[in-house]
Amino acid sequence: MSIEAELRAEFDRWERREIALFNVLPYLLLAASVLLTLLQPIWVTPVHVPTMLGLTLAATLWVLYFHTLHPEWHEHGPLMGLYYTGLMVLAAGLVAIAPFFALFAFVGYPQSFIYLKGRWRYAGVAATATVSAIGYLGGVADIVAGRWWEGIAVTVISILLAGVFFHFAELADQRNHKQRQALTELHEVNTKLEAALEENAGLHAQLLVQAREAGVLDERQRMAREIHDTLAQGLAGILTQLQAAEQTDDPAASGRHLTNAMNLARESLTEARRTVHAVEPAMLAQARLPDAINELARRWAEVHDVDTVLTTTGDARPMHADVEVTLLRTAQEALANVAKHARASRVGLTLSYMEDLVTLDVRDDGVGFAPGAKRANGSTNGGFGLAGMRQRVQRLAGRLDIESEPGGGTAISAVVPAIPAGGVD
Incomplete structure (x- = not known):
């Protein structure tokens, strides 16, 4: 009790x-x-x-x-x-x-x-x-x-004493009344508090369900982005190399295309395993972000025979894993879009380290496009790849900007907070 x-x-x-x-x-x-x-x-x-x-x-x-x-x-x-x-x-x-x-x-x-x-x-x-x-x-x-005088004196004294005691009794009764009133108010407050706690428990349970659903949705989106950035792009690259090997009569070129396809298959398999276990990409596990993006650009340039250059500015320092993965995947998706749609001859990547921000700019001299315009197959420019890039960047409270026009090439800019390695998740 x-x-x-x-x-x-x-x-x-x-x-x-x-x-x-x-x-x-x-x-x-x-x-x-x-x-x-x-x-x-x-x-x-x-x-x-x-x-x-x-x-x-x-x-x-x-x-x-x-x-x-x-x-x-x-x-x-x-x-x-x-x-x-x-x-x-x-x-x-x-x-x-x-x-x-x-x-x-x-x-x-x-x-x-x-x-x-x-x-x-x-x-x-x-x-x-x-x-x-x-x-x-x-x-x-x-x-x-x-004894009339004695009667008057005793009566007056009795009245005075009774009045004093009665006054104190009245004060005590008022105090008891306030205490009872305070207990009643306390009981009402406790009742309301219990009701609020019950309501909060219900809201907490509801929030847990929503958080669980949000977690499931977030994990699905993560898996979808990773599959698109690794398996889908890897399979597309493998298919491109196999088609090129099939169409050439030069044994040396055919062998080179088959070798590229095998390398892409191995890399895609490795990335798939890392995706399942939610670990960082192999490139970041072995090198810093500028080196990882530079290696990604070099391999892409070899496969697609496009002149590709990475420029790094500012103090290149270790960033939080989420920041580096986001920028690496943005570079990977941007290059994949160049290979599929741009028909570019040159691509420039700029990785800039500032005090509070890190930016990645990817520019090409390809055919460009009108943002939001429909393609021949009925879909709009900026499919799942661009949406995935935008989701990755926005999860870090960043911003993704896309500038393009027909015949004027395309520029993609990703801006994210410069969260240092070991910083707040």
Whole structure:
């Protein structure tokens, strides 16, 4: 059980005990007053028993009717003011007959606190203190017989003391009310917090599902990009070399084309294995990025017989693996597009290291194209290869720009953050 629940349970127990005692207190005090009055020696204070019993019965019925049988009246201010006035009149009559009924008059203190409001509470306390003081001094007869000054003094003192104690009781009740209110508000806050936690748990589960789905989609896209950049391009290169070998009558040229096809097959197989295991390309595993791109360009130039030059500027320093893989794959895809579509005679690659960025520019002097224009087969320029390049670059919060026009060649520029090796993933 929580501390809040324990406090609420403790408050509830005390409240039930107070209510139970408050409900039976008038009858207990009235019975005790009657018993003490009847047991006292008759020569101490003569009592007219029939009158005393009549007033006792009247007081019992009065309390029973208002206090016990009609709890719905307890919040009705004027009606309970009438009840309290009648209660004090009956208590004063009983005290006038027998001083022991000052015990019964004591019930006026808690009942004024419960049934009266505002300043009327203190008026009830003053009335109760006055009736009780008369009983303490032996009744009205003793006061009238010559102790009137003592009666006045005791009454005033009783009223003052009762008012002070009543004031502190009122402060304590206000403090208890605030504590109960605070516990209620705390309970409401905890209820809302539990509801929020349940909602957050549901959202968390939903986010996990979405993250899992996003992870699956991201992995599919990665595999698609890698297959396109390795197997698809490798198979296209192999097919090109085999077709060239088939079409030539020169044994030496045919052998060269077959050798290129075999080398492409080996490289494609190696890259496929690395793709499955999600490791970096073989070129980057063996060399730095400028050397890897330079080797890629050299092999491509040999296969396609196109003049290719790489220029590196800036401080060529190790970059995060994702940065280097993205730029290497961009160079690879850009060269593949030149081979398939550009019919270029020269390609220039520029790798630039700046303070916060790394850029790769690939320019050719080929036939160019109109970006977004449809090809003869109905597809638009910029198929999966360009989309894959753009996805790779954007995953690193980078940018891919393509400039081209028919007859004016093509320029592809990839810009990515210069994340150093060992930097934040």
